[in-house]
Amino acid sequence: MRLVVYANERLSLVPMSSARTYSADEVINIINSLLAGTDQLSLDFSGEYIPICIHEEVAIVASLVAAYHNSLVRSNIEVSHI
DSSP states (O other): OEEEEEETTEEEEOOOOTTSOOOHHHHHHHHHHHHTSSOEEEEEETTEEEEOOSGGGHHHHHHHHHHHHHHHHHHHHHHHTO
């Protein structure tokens, strides 16, 4: 589950650090800054691109992205300590 931006006729991942966790509020700020432009923002869910169309969707998308991202970061930390 990743955030992607469609701009200049191509998809690009929204960069997030693989070394730190994010709160849902931080992800909301990232999403809102991207939605302020003219680019289209989507959620990549296992290869299916789900567009973020209305402001009411931002909170749930941010919570999902933060939870998924943070679980990956924590898994990497656990593996590096074995």
